[in-house]
Amino acid sequence: MEGWTEESNTRREPVEIGLEVPTIDIGLRSEGGRLFLNQLHQSRGVIYCGPLSPQAAKLLSSPISQLSALTGWPIFAEASSQLRGRISTIRCLDQLIKGGERDIPRGTEVQVVLAIGGHTHSRAIRAWLEESRLAAQLWLGEGPEVVDPLALSVKSLGASLSIGVEVIAEGIRLLQNRESREDGVKGTLSAWATRWRDLESRRESAWARSELQQSRTCSDVLLWGGAVGEILCDQLDRLRREEICQGSADVVIASSMAFRDHDMTWDPLPMNSLKRREGSVEEPPAQCWVNRGANGIDGTLSTALGIALGQSDQQPTAPLVVWLGDLAAHHDLQGLHRLSRWARESGSRSVIVLLTNNEGGGIFHLLPIKEASRFEALFQTPLSSHMSRHLVGTDEGSPAMSPWSHIAKWCETETYLRVQRRRELSSALERCMNGGGFHLIEVVYDPVYDHRLHQEYWAGKSHTHAEELGHAE
Numbered sequence: 001m002e003g004w005t006e007e008s009n010t011r012r013e014p015v016e017i018g019l020e021v022p023t024i025d026i027g028l029r030s031e032g033g034r035l036f037l038n039q040l041h042q043s044r045g046v047i048y049c050g051p052l053s054p055q056a057a058k059l060l061s062s063p064i065s066q067l068s069a070l071t072g073w074p075i076f077a078e079a080s081s082q083l084r085g086r087i088s089t090i091r092c093l094d095q096l097i098k099g100g101e102r103d104i105p106r107g108t109e110v111q112v113v114l115a116i117g118g119h120t121h122s123r124a125i126r127a128w129l130e131e132s133r134l135a136a137q138l139w140l141g142e143g144p145e146v147v148d149p150l151a152l153s154v155k156s157l158g159a160s161l162s163i164g165v166e167v168i169a170e171g172i173r174l175l176q177n178r179e180s181r182e183d184g185v186k187g188t189l190s191a192w193a194t195r196w197r198d199l200e201s202r203r204e205s206a207w208a209r210s211e212l213q214q215s216r217t218c219s220d221v222l223l224w225g226g227a228v229g230e231i232l233c234d235q236l237d238r239l240r241r242e243e244i245c246q247g248s249a250d251v252v253i254a255s256s257m258a259f260r261d262h263d264m265t266w267d268p269l270p271m272n273s274l275k276r277r278e279g280s281v282e283e284p285p286a287q288c289w290v291n292r293g294a295n296g297i298d299g300t301l302s303t304a305l306g307i308a309l310g311q312s313d314q315q316p317t318a319p320l321v322v323w324l325g326d327l328a329a330h331h332d333l334q335g336l337h338r339l340s341r342w343a344r345e346s347g348s349r350s351v352i353v354l355l356t357n358n359e360g361g362g363i364f365h366l367l368p369i370k371e372a373s374r375f376e377a378l379f380q381t382p383l384s385s386h387m388s389r390h391l392v393g394t395d396e397g398s399p400a401m402s403p404w405s406h407i408a409k410w411c412e413t414e415t416y417l418r419v420q421r422r423r424e425l426s427s428a429l430e431r432c433m434n435g436g437g438f439h440l441i442e443v444v445y446d447p448v449y450d451h452r453l454h455q456e457y458w459a460g461k462s463h464t465h466a467e468e469l470g471h472a473e
């Protein structure tokens with residue numbers, strides 16, 4: 001690059017946006033740092049945020065939000081990035097792609113990708129990002145190792161988060177200087193930003209009109225994974241709004257459908273205004289923790305215990321919620337027992353295990369293997385009848401009895417509730433969220449029904465309410 005020498009720490013570098021050039025520091029000397037500053041004039045950029053720790057999200061919220069407001073690059077934030085509820089983000093990319101939305105810009109149109117944190121869980125988004133291969137690929141993570149599973153030759157903004165934040169701050173200064181020099185640029189939204197904003201609001205208003213969305217207010221409707229996520233988010237919003245508890249709530253989410261359903265529905269309301277202002281930052285109603293990667297569905301409850309112990313100095317009274325499937329819970333029964341002991345001993349904060357019992361591995365209903373001849377025995381592997389036989393000696397064919405009620409006894413839970421409808425889950429959460437204790441809420445739903453509602457949610461189609469109520473009978 002012209003004008004650049006590695007020897008000098010103070011030399012000024014010309015960047016393509018033709019602005020007053022910055023004083024160079026260690027971070028900006030990285031290849032990624034220089035590339036970033038040279039891409040700030042591009043209008044078709046995107047900021048993609050995958051899993052981040054709450055600490056990293058706090059550090060990054062304001063710089064990313066300002067960068068997005070100045071460049072017009074939309075922020076796509078997975079729920080595990082902790083950024084939803086803090087800043088203005090677009091959350092529906094995954095659903096737009098899965099729903100076959102035709103107006104969505106192609107990945108090939110993107111000029112710059114700034115990826116932040118861990119990689120996306122969504123196969124649809126991975127395919128979309130792969131199309132952006134020709135764009136400048138930048139990355140900022142919490143550690144020095146570069147995450148590049150799609151082999152996009154990403155360039156890191158810096159060897160640490162704080163260096164990367166410095167680089168972004170430098171970019172913001174350049175853009176602000178340009179704004180103050182160019183009258184009229186300030187406040188105008190680029191065509192690219194407007195396209196994304198329109199897509200998001202079209203999707204939202206289609207949903208507001210859809211029967212599936214309207215059934216949110218119909219408390220008798222049967223639950224599915226998306227409804228569990230909506231109700232959890234609503235309840236945590238309420239807790240924050242009413243300032244009932246101290247400190248931040250924590251939500252620990254297992255792999256498989258819990259993680260996907262949480263991502264699909266985690267949309268905390270802004271506290272201070274009806275619409276979140278561009279560039280503003282708020283505290284979300286909960287910190288979200290995911291344990292993804294090599295661990296698979298293992299160890300979610302033990303991870304929750306670690307999170308609880310790690311915060312013992314702060315003594316929050318806001319709840320700790322663990323959302324996991326029945327197989328994930330079965331994989332970590334020791335963790336469940338140990339967590340219950342901790343909740344009893346610590347006293348101050350409610351610990352709620354939200355166990356979605358869809359008769360084994362619900363995720364497998366979304367895959368082609370659901371057609372396999374021995375699907376139930378080899379993939380779905382439902383636990384209930386098998387566990388019941390061993391725990392209470394019931395025979396096959398005898399009335400269904402949840403083994404989780406016995407596990408709840410073993411853990412000496414304060415509350416064990418088995419729920420199937422929206423109103424039951426809302427009031428169960430309302431009852432358990434404040435005042436301490438260990439609570440097990442078993443949410444029961446049919447995996448085939450759950451699968452159908454997911455398809456409709458992605459497609460943005462409405463199904464008949466009567467049909468849903470019919471299913472409820």
Ligand SMILES: Cc1ncc(C[n+]2csc(CCOP(=O)(O)OP(=O)(O)O)c2C)c(N)n1
Pocket residue numbers: 255256257258295296297298324325326327328329331358360361362363364
């Ligand atoms: C330790 C471990 N064992 C097995 C798997 C394979 N696996 C992936 S998803 C899944 C099913 C999970 O079922 P459940 O926890 O009930 O969640 P659901 O799919 O119903 O949301 C399994 C067995 C894994 N990821 N990790």
